[in-house]
Amino acid sequence: MYGTRVTVLGAGIVGAACARELAQAGFDVTVVDRGGAAAATTSHGEGNVLVSDKGPGPELQLAQLSRRLWPEVLAAIAEGSARGAEAAAAVEWEPKGGIVVATTEAGARELSAFAAAQRTASVRADVLDADALADAEPFVTRDHTAALHYPDDAQVQPAAAATALLADALATGATLRTGCEVLGALTRGGRLTGIHTTAGRLGTDLCINAAGPWSGDLAARLGAPVDVRPRRGDVLVTTPLPPTVFHKVYDADYVGAVGSSSEDLQTSAVVESTRAGSVLLGSSRRRVGFDDRLRPDVLSAVAAKALRLFPGLAGVPVMRAYGGFRPYVPDHLPVIGPDPRLPGLWHVSGHEGAGIGLSVGTARLVRHLMLGRPTEIDPAPFRVDRPAVLNAAAHPGSEETV
Known part of the structure; x- marks a missing residue:
């Protein structure tokens, strides 16, 4: 996949984890965020890495994969360089139970x-x-x-965890563009080929919508709405x-x-x-x-x-x-995978309060799906074209405030 351009929309922890995995796999990765890295949902979390709150099913399987990967990922970041060791230590990984x-x-x-x-x-x-x-x-x-x-429950400092993942992605060759808002999609022949942004046009081969709570609004801008609220x-x-x-x-x-x-x-x-x-x-x-x-x-x-x-x-x-x-997401499962309505667009969102813990497992799943390799867990329950994701009665960003 060397030379394949992937644009990750969102520099929170899920976007950062995806950027790291894909950069390591040889993709040409650009991360785009209208604000700053880890500045929104990620920096307002508690840093939970939990299996205790999930019953048997696909989300628990994703949590168990992530729980296994977290110490491995942090060890790999720490071994990469002195700066990586400092970043990994700042994550404050604590398997306290x-x-x-x-x-x-x-x-x-x-x-x-x-x-x-x-x-x-x-x-x-x-x-x-x-x-x-x-x-x-x-x-x-x-x-x-x-x-x-x-x-097996654990905790991290969420902003530091996202920063460590993103820094490792950048060290592997990814680039970061902040203060850059996405306005719409560029398409050719029914396929996404780039994005309109406030900083101009950005061409890409694959685009990942990892904008967290704003994923629904962003998906609508791109012409492929999903019910993420x-x-x-x-x-x-x-x-x-x-x-x-x-x-x-x-x-x-x-x-x-x-x-x-x-x-x-x-x-x-x-x-x-x-x-x-x-x-x-x-x-x-x-x-x-x-x-x-x-x-x-x-x-x-x-x-x-x-x-x-x-x-x-x-x-x-x-x-x-x-x-x-x-x-x-109404059915309480993340949305992970390609959008069949707009080839080239992927959605990686909907983790609700579990995004910190599930981020590294989610990113590994995305990496294997993009490479066409066998996945460690079944990705089907997270697919984009399930009813809870596509059957939105209203635009996700249009809920009244109370």
Whole structure:
């Protein structure tokens, strides 16, 4: 594939991971972003690399592939050069594991059934009794009905992870063009041959739409709409604390919130520490278009759920809050693959809140598909021409804000 030009639209972590894989495969890669690298959704995430929140199926398979690849990718970046070693270290890869806690009898039953199904798909999910939970998380609530330990859950610093992937792509020969907005497609004979941008025309052989929550709007500009919509989440950040939270800890409601299609506010407790000592308190999900306002009622609901898991955090100062948009698809599966309506166009989006964790597995899948090689997981469930992606009732960017 040497000499084949690939333009990646979006310099977030999914676009960066794709650029790296394709540059290493010998493609001539250009990354285009209207803003800056990792400046939007990626920099507003928590850095989750999770298998614990996914039931058996294609997304779990993609998560398991990604979880295996993350340490391999970071090791390869670190071995490339001294600068690569610094970039890999800044990613703050931490395979700390996750703990899921139920606080009701119904929650305990659902959590147990969910974990039993996951184990059939080779997910490690270990039951913690009260003493084991107290040893693992001394400050978590004692008012719980069940707890599970997922040793394969991990965390990264998301902006640093995207930067490391992109820097490695650039070191391999890719180029980056920021401040360059895509206006439309260039076509010839029904095939995409380039893009119109605010910086002029850019010819290409293949184009990857990796614009995250903006993928739906971008796809419409290119003449091949897909139903990818923004779904907002908000996070609270405490002042630095002594060691208080030792795993990624969340309540059993989190899985239900992730899988919900409701437009209403969904909240659940997700609590984890960073290497700097701050504790991140999440999470929320709501469909409000691209309304970027922080809502006190949402932040209050997030804090209340977090305090149910860690009552000792009451009174701890919150130094900031931030929110971001996740790329949501109605059937909750990413969109990965070529668009049959416009040859030359690929879509790689729709990962919602799992894009950080799934990025490297997604990029490896794209690489093998573009090269025509066997893939490690079945790509069919992620195909572009499935009903949930193409049967959009309205333009994804046209949702009313509330």
